[in-house]
Amino acid sequence: MARTQAAVDKRRLILDAAVRVFARQGFHTCRVSDIADEARVAYGLVYHYFKSKDEILDTLFLERWDILLRAITEVDTQEIPPREKLYAIAGFIVDSYRHDPELMKVIIVEVTRAANTFGRTHLPQIRQAYIQIAAIVDRAQRERIFRNDVTPDFAAMAFYGAVEQVLTGWIFSLLPVGDREYEDAKTLIVETICGGLERVEG
Amino acid sequence: MARTQAAVDKRRLILDAAVRVFARQGFHTCRVSDIADEARVAYGLVYHYFKSKDEILDTLFLERWDILLRAITEVDTQEIPPREKLYAIAGFIVDSYRHDPELMKVIIVEVTRAANTFGRTHLPQIRQAYIQIAAIVDRAQRERIFRNDVTPDFAAMAFYGAVEQVLTGWIFSLLPVGDREYEDAKTLIVETICGGLERVEG
Amino acid sequence: MARTQAAVDKRRLILDAAVRVFARQGFHTCRVSDIADEARVAYGLVYHYFKSKDEILDTLFLERWDILLRAITEVDTQEIPPREKLYAIAGFIVDSYRHDPELMKVIIVEVTRAANTFGRTHLPQIRQAYIQIAAIVDRAQRERIFRNDVTPDFAAMAFYGAVEQVLTGWIFSLLPVGDREYEDAKTLIVETICGGLERVEG
Amino acid sequence: MARTQAAVDKRRLILDAAVRVFARQGFHTCRVSDIADEARVAYGLVYHYFKSKDEILDTLFLERWDILLRAITEVDTQEIPPREKLYAIAGFIVDSYRHDPELMKVIIVEVTRAANTFGRTHLPQIRQAYIQIAAIVDRAQRERIFRNDVTPDFAAMAFYGAVEQVLTGWIFSLLPVGDREYEDAKTLIVETICGGLERVEG
């Protein structure tokens, strides 16, 4: 039986509240009661919809990461140059941050960068993103568009690392934020990774 | 005040044990007693040398990060091309990981990537590294060796992000490890960031 | 007030399910939702028919115990020797177990042997059984069929204790079960208590 | 290393307090804080000495039950008639109750009669007592002192059931208590089980 509409709403309410609370206080530092309070629901209702505090974070991560993986897959099916593929991926991640910075903060800080806890749990999912990015690089190398002295795996890590670090810069207020900066970032990440920082003499 | 020799030893014993425990279990998941057990010292002795569990991690981070900052400063004083400076910095970080992967794992996972807790506490120190790297880029741009359409701050983040992500790859076993790989990584990071992934037509 | 037929059915359904759940998991360890699930009724319906979880057990006990008390009363009105009266009572209890071991398990484990909770609540009912058994012994002593150096109260406890312990043996799989064993048990209990374990010379 | 004296004292303090609390409120109904309060120690100290609330009860039971098993073994080694052996065993249990009625109440109510929880856990230990009693009966039958139409297992259950039910009678105030009653009980139990309730015609 499909969940009733009302039920879905409360469940969503709790998930959305959890994003705000996790972003503000961190997963380990917040209490389940903080989430309940933020969602304005009774304490016990959180446990009606989720087996544990962990499951809330798992749900948030998997929901969002699945969308990312689909987006990367979608990008790779297009017939566009590899640089544009990477631009589209970076763009998707940047836009995700622009659209919901708290959610992206939670996913990065509490999952993808948390090597000991959730990061390890969701490693297969996370790795899948790297694999798909590496596949794009691999094809670009076969087509002799990308140089082949950098292994695809390695290139994928560098690319993804640069993207995540830029988001981290925004999260930590180490880089200026704003619509202009978000658009620029997409270009700059790709310019840096694909074109390189060094001037090419004409 | 000079500490006695024996005292220094026990203190060091605890710090080294903490590295192993934090690396294995994570800061939040381990107990102070785990550290004491690992160090084979009495529980209470941990509190003789450190005010709190937090202070242990703070100490580990600050010790090591200070060395990194000094290394970057040292690199920047040399009269070598910017690419070589970045190579030296990447090399220093990679060698740090090779020399003590557990310590580097702790610093990355528990501090530099932990936006909500220690990451925020030590933000000034962390930022300092970015600033120094950005300064290198800035000078390279003024000397017209690096292109100037990528802001130095941004370039610094991309570079540091790539390095840290490679270490993360090793930590998570997403990238192969070994002496050869460590050496290659230094070159590949710099090739990617400075030279770019795209082939340059001759 | 006459309950509608459907209503009675659901109520019975819940009681029967509760027997199985209590027998399997124990009263304290099971949840009301376990009972509802076992009965295949909605959670809330349990509270439509019963004020509380306690009331379900109370109902089960009182229903069954009342039948036992009536049976003992009925036995005592017959004009048969005391040994046959005790045989009839032991037989009734053994047959109750044979007919519905789960219900008897619940009554013994959760009520008659639970000194702190339900046992205390239903003490008057439980005591009534002892009183009626003691009365049988008392009459037998007056008729000089039973020896009178064992007080009737005491004899009643010994008799009932032996019966309950045999049931406990079956519940715990400490004694073999089966139709033959059930029949034998009736005789053996009475032989032991009335005849004694010692051989009588002569 | 042996526990220090102070440590043993606090541990004992907690165990003794637990007996009083379990006897008064029942295992399921009491809180760990009740035990700590009763022992006048800090809440956490309970968990310093015991892994869980369960472990406290386990400890109490195993300590005492071991003593009972040893006593039965000891009795069986003596060269005395079986009736005297059973008298000694009943006497040991009755004296245990006289000496520490709260502890015996806890053991009977919360363990030996709790089929679903601790009773099941400690079944092997409990069964051991029945086995040893049955062995005494078995030998008495071989020596043609006891009749052999009642199986030893069965006789053991009847005997132990009678003893436990008498204790239950005291616990529930269904039987009068007092030094006289305790002494009488020993004799009456054995008279009932060995001699039988029926008068033997001379």
Add this chain to the structure above:
DNA sequence: CATGAATGAGACTTCATTCAT
């Protein structure tokens, strides 16, 4: 310096009960 027993606040989780539909 060294020990580890002692403290107690605080977290997660459970679940009986209520209630709106």
Add this chain to the structure above:
DNA sequence: TATGAATGAAGTCTCATTCAT
């Protein structure tokens, strides 16, 4: 009658920190 979402009190257990020796 029937449903199951919603409530929140209460309990177990953890563990950082303190302290007496």
